[in-house]
Amino acid sequence: MIPPGLLISAPASGTGKTTLMLGLLAAFKARGTRVQPFKCGPDYIDPGLHRAASGQFSVNLDTWAMGREMLAGLIAGAQGAELILAEGSMGLFDGVVKSGACGTGASAHVAALTGWPVVLVLDCSGQAQSAAAVALGFASMRADVRLAGVVLNKVASPRHEAMLRAGMAEVGIEVLGALPRQKDVEMPARHLGLVQAEDQGDLARILHAAGDFVAEHVDLDRLLAVAGDTRLVGATTGITPPGQRIALARDAAFSFVYPHQLDGWRAAGAEITLFSPLNDEAPDPGADICWLPGGYPELHAEKLAAADTFRTGLRDFAQTRPVHGECGGYMAMGAALIDKEGTRHEMAGLLGLVTSYAKRKMHLGYRLATFAEPMPGLAAGARARGHEFHYSTILEQPDTALAHVVDANGDAVPETGSRRANATGTFFHMIAEAA
Structure with missing residues (x-):
């Protein structure tokens, strides 16, 4: 009840x-x-x-x-x-x-x-x-x-x-x-x-x-x-996992994952294995997808840049299997992250993305994405609803655009996400698939 x-x-x-x-x-x-x-x-x-x-x-x-x-x-x-x-x-x-x-x-x-x-x-x-x-x-x-x-x-x-x-x-x-x-x-x-x-x-x-x-x-x-009786009752969330065995980055730099997302993945039969980039751990080599959530990579950029086991393991993983990042995870997959003092830190290099916190600019709001390229769990042409909230600015994004992205008013936004080989990433955090 x-x-x-x-x-x-x-x-x-x-x-x-x-x-x-x-x-x-x-x-x-x-x-x-x-x-x-x-x-x-x-x-x-x-x-x-x-x-x-x-x-x-x-x-x-x-x-x-x-x-x-x-x-x-x-x-x-x-x-x-x-x-x-x-x-x-x-x-x-x-x-x-x-x-x-x-x-x-x-x-x-x-x-x-x-x-x-x-x-x-x-x-x-x-x-x-x-x-x-x-x-x-x-x-x-x-x-x-x-x-x-x-x-x-x-x-x-x-x-x-x-x-x-x-x-x-x-x-x-x-x-x-x-x-x-x-x-x-x-x-x-x-x-x-x-x-x-x-x-x-x-x-x-x-x-x-x-x-x-x-x-x-x-x-x-x-x-x-x-308190009032609850009148909206159902049985399923309809969340599709991006793979059967998911290597999920999880530590102070990568912690922004919606509970409903993880619960939905598990309910659909997926297995989730955790690893910590800040502890210089590589993703589970037995996983078939690696997922880097958002968080605060800008607060740990120097440590991430020195995490050789993590970066080498991530690159090796991406040779044969998909890696996807959201917001902070997307930035960590890029070529470099420039912190608020203007110091450049080398990231994993799976994508050509270069982001900077040297000049703060808020990016905030709902996002509706129509994918031009496939990403883990979603085919080209699929749509998803999500939310973007960060202060970083894109300096370079040379890779293929991942999606056409609009805000809640239907206006196009420049943060389209990107794709290179098996690596994909978005600045928005996906909340749910859209019809």
Whole structure:
């Protein structure tokens, strides 16, 4: 049986969604309540934090890239849990203008499809009763999205809280909790967002503090009571693995893999073997495909350039079998990577790609690719939906373009990916195959 759920969202990024989400997961875990976490949208960092707080793998739900059947199949993995908590992305209604396979990618669309009521986190700095007007607007924006209540964040004093609660009572919106200003549970940040769970030496303390903090100031029993029945239920995700035995790079430089992707590969019968380029390990010679995920190769470029066993093993592998890289993995397969200080580091050289961080430029957004050349798991002519998020710039890309790539508005983007012999790579991370 699929448990009831709630979607944790906010009017904007930076208002406290992640703090509340992690605190709730830690607090419920401490009470012995099994919670299945999800993350709305394309995000690698938050699911790792969710797992650390809850002890359960967190899975991405993306209504721009995933169809109803795939979303339903992923939600089916919550069987056996007592509650679903899904963390939204950006503001509740923020998404692209044009709908994708299922929607605009907005967290509100996940709430509408699943039936999960929304817990709205409000940063109440500098306002009192006016916060109720914001909450009322969110409650009335879409008839198919139900607001369970609000959690007031950054409350300055008991008097401030009383004024906020009075405003909410006036418009009939329930207050589920009120969080005083608190610095001890804030998460450190990096240029692509929050620091990965495995990179945070202080994470256990932060999560314990967040759990205690939220348990003290949020009504956990009431949250359980207002959770809504899950009405989007299915059985399959329809993910095709790129090979039978997959050698997957996995370490601090290559860690951006969606949990639904790995689960889908395994469910389809594929075997995954891990290796660490940072530990100078070569891919499994018994594998029939090598996959280099995204991550932070720019933070480890010097070490990757000196990893002779890794680079030689990767080149030998590519002589007879396919190697594919996404974003950071794509850059590591190239000829060179130039770091933010302007230092050039030689990479594996499977592709002619040269990328630079010397001049930062954000590349962000959904991507729809139509493949002109085959890549592992997808034939020429196939389509895939994904997401691009990086700050690197292409200086050289002499190889054959892998795909025709457009953004969510249908406008062509120059990051087409590339192919040379058995080596392929893209700057976008694939989320799902597209019809």
